[in-house]
Amino acid sequence: MKIKKPELLAPAGDLEKLKWAIAYGADAVYIGGPSFGLRANAKNFTFEEIEEGCQYAHAKGKRVHVTVNIVLHNQEIGAVKDYLIRLEKCGVDAIIVSDPTIIQMAQTYTQLEIHLSTQQSTLNIEACHFWEEQGVKRIVLGREARKEEIKEIIENTNLEVECFIHGAMCASMSGRCVLSNFLTARDANRGGCSQICRWDFDLYNAQNKLLKGEQPFTFCSKDLSMLKYLPEMIDMGIVSFKIEGRMRSIYYIATVVDVYRKAIDAYCNQKETYAYNKAYENILRNCANRDSVPQFFGGENDENCGYYNGREEVSNQDFLGIVLSYDEKTKLATIEQRNYFKVGDIIEIFGPELHTITYQIHEIYDKEGNPISVVRHPQEIVKIKIPERIYPNNLIRVKKD
Amino acid sequence: MTKIMVIPNSTHIEDFIHNADAFLFGYAGMSMNFIHTVDIEEIKKLNTIIKSKGKQLFIALNKNFHNPELSKVKEIMQILAEIKIDGILYYDVAVLQMKRKYQINIPLIWGAEHFTTNYATINYWHSFGANMAYISGEITKKEILEIKKNTTIPMIVPVFGHLPMFVSERHEVKNYLTHFAIQDTSHFYYMEKEGKKYPVIDNADGTFVYSHFILNGYQEYLEFSKENIDYALCNGQWIDEDVFASILKMFYQKNGSDQEVDDLLGAPTDKGFLYKETVYQVKNYEN
Numbered sequence: 001m002k003i004k005k006p007e008l009l010a011p012a013g014d015l016e017k018l019k020w021a022i023a024y025g026a027d028a029v030y031i032g033g034p035s036f037g038l039r040a041n042a043k044n045f046t047f048e049e050i051e052e053g054c055q056y057a058h059a060k061g062k063r064v065h066v067t068v069n070i071v072l073h074n075q076e077i078g079a080v081k082d083y084l085i086r087l088e089k090c091g092v093d094a095i096i097v098s099d100p101t102i103i104q105m106a107q108t109y110t111q112l113e114i115h116l117s118t119q120q121s122t123l124n125i126e127a128c129h130f131w132e133e134q135g136v137k138r139i140v141l142g143r144e145a146r147k148e149e150i151k152e153i154i155e156n157t158n159l160e161v162e163c164f165i166h167g168a169m170c171a172s173m174s175g176r177c178v179l180s181n182f183l184t185a186r187d188a189n190r191g192g193c194s195q196i197c198r199w200d201f202d203l204y205n206a207q208n209k210l211l212k213g214e215q216p217f218t219f220c221s222k223d224l225s226m227l228k229y230l231p232e233m234i235d236m237g238i239v240s241f242k243i244e245g246r247m248r249s250i251y252y253i254a255t256v257v258d259v260y261r262k263a264i265d266a267y268c269n270q271k272e273t274y275a276y277n278k279a280y281e282n283i284l285r286n287c288a289n290r291d292s293v294p295q296f297f298g299g300e301n302d303e304n305c306g307y308y309n310g311r312e313e314v315s316n317q318d319f320l321g322i323v324l325s326y327d328e329k330t331k332l333a334t335i336e337q338r339n340y341f342k343v344g345d346i347i348e349i350f351g352p353e354l355h356t357i358t359y360q361i362h363e364i365y366d367k368e369g370n371p372i373s374v375v376r377h378p379q380e381i382v383k384i385k386i387p388e389r390i391y392p393n394n395l396i397r398v399k400k401d
Numbered sequence: 402m403t404k405i406m407v408i409p410n411s412t413h414i415e416d417f418i419h420n421a422d423a424f425l426f427g428y429a430g431m432s433m434n435f436i437h438t439v440d441i442e443e444i445k446k447l448n449t450i451i452k453s454k455g456k457q458l459f460i461a462l463n464k465n466f467h468n469p470e471l472s473k474v475k476e477i478m479q480i481l482a483e484i485k486i487d488g489i490l491y492y493d494v495a496v497l498q499m500k501r502k503y504q505i506n507i508p509l510i511w512g513a514e515h516f517t518t519n520y521a522t523i524n525y526w527h528s529f530g531a532n533m534a535y536i537s538g539e540i541t542k543k544e545i546l547e548i549k550k551n552t553t554i555p556m557i558v559p560v561f562g563h564l565p566m567f568v569s570e571r572h573e574v575k576n577y578l579t580h581f582a583i584q585d586t587s588h589f590y591y592m593e594k595e596g597k598k599y600p601v602i603d604n605a606d607g608t609f610v611y612s613h614f615i616l617n618g619y620q621e622y623l624e625f626s627k628e629n630i631d632y633a634l635c636n637g638q639w640i641d642e643d644v645f646a647s648i649l650k651m652f653y654q655k656n657g658s659d660q661e662v663d664d665l666l667g668a669p670t671d672k673g674f675l676y677k678e679t680v681y682q683v684k685n686y687e688n
Binding site: 071072073074075076077098099100101104120121122123124125126127129130131142144145146148149152153171172173175176177178179181182183185186187188189190192199200201202203204205206207208209211212213214215217218219221296302303305306308 | 544
């Protein structure tokens, strides 16, 4: 039996990432414009790039949502109107908003579809009713929402409900943390969050006794991964599944989108025969730099959600290269290297056109066609013999157990 | 005249009730950022004492509520309306929605602590029935005065005490202690970085963190008074009660100075964000 597929909503920090996200199966992307978004450190889009991104997405039947989710200060109020009008002219499908002044302006001066940001930390029906009455079409619920309340909200409102399914988690309730303002003078609610929650601190009790474990005290949370709950979330009627990470790499976005695309399709196309794919879990784990858990959805809120092992920056170490072209006659794929690999490595090649191909590398050639045994230079162009047809922009990762 | 609103450390307010105009308490289990919270019976007693002195009582219901809590919140709002406290400070729009839906006759203070940063959004909430606004501790004096000029509802401006920085449903300290099997049963902690100690609460409602410094806005309070700012908020949490009572007297009687406040505290004070703009502000928008 086929069931209605939810939207798979991917982050895109720039135009290139937007194209990769769409190529790997996103139904929609969310991006930051030149102002008023919460990722001032991301490259973000110019208006021209937003327009180009919208044209590119729309040509493929996809949607573009733009974050306009800062908390306004007085001096910014005057610039909002023109900004929103400009976004509408670019062709964006929706804006993601937390400050209601922006909602009001969008409704007064544009026809933009309004999605309420998770920054509002909305967790209950009464709040949802309020926003519904104000013309909000979709609500991104607070990450603390339990499955029972998500279900109740879907059943008792006409709002579209969007939930995060993968990525980093705030330690705080969204919008209720200004550690960044106080410790680094960077405004957390205006795009400057410096992630103080991932810093280490010494912890003392009220009697000034140092409370010290094997690792220092931190608020650092594990990431979110809802892969195991995907069927339940689809059956509940959640309209949009959101992946966090506008500052993540192309490899990360392609990998995560690819896994969730395939899992969603597998469940929605053939619910009866769907089985949880442990290999997907491993792929997601290997491309991230922190462990992931389902967090609040199942009601858990204990020490298993905390990340106490120190930062391990292993992200993207698995990512070996990008396929630039493939010659069907010689079976040689031209690859741009991203991490060290060598003859004998077992690799996986994946992409939107493929089921994942697993292959042990036997032959590598340099640009001049000379056989080599290792590829150690960043962005080095080499050729690898691959017996099966692969496609430009397929990605290669090292195979792990 | 600017009224002095106080968040006390306990319900023992006798020592400074004469040096305050209004009190703000958190409701037990329904509020965030309060060391000492109160239930209905305590509120009734407080209301009698406070009203007998001609002062005001406000209660915070400033959690982000989950569905199962809504009926209880409604019930509390109705009781608070019946006993005629002076207003409810809320964060979650569910409180405003329930006031409208069930026609509960009680004034509301929009107190979404880090979102109350501009006059347009204050006016927005006023149009939906908010009667007062609790202003963010992360904006400048100039911005506060701009808000005053461009709004009509009473404003509450923090001028003294530790400032709230972080609210989480997670039990950050308890989880850490459990993970590393460290025995400690207190709810009050400090976390330290580079010599700065940040007060932390981890209780049934989650984890709350406060600024390492005590905001000393005595001089600014005098200026706010001249500009008819409605309420100046003095937060006594984490501060010795005797010291706080002396400082409150100074504010109420307007007979002190920044230095005298500092001397009484003997602890780090700061002007917070009153003169400090945060960076990463919106880039200049150009057509």
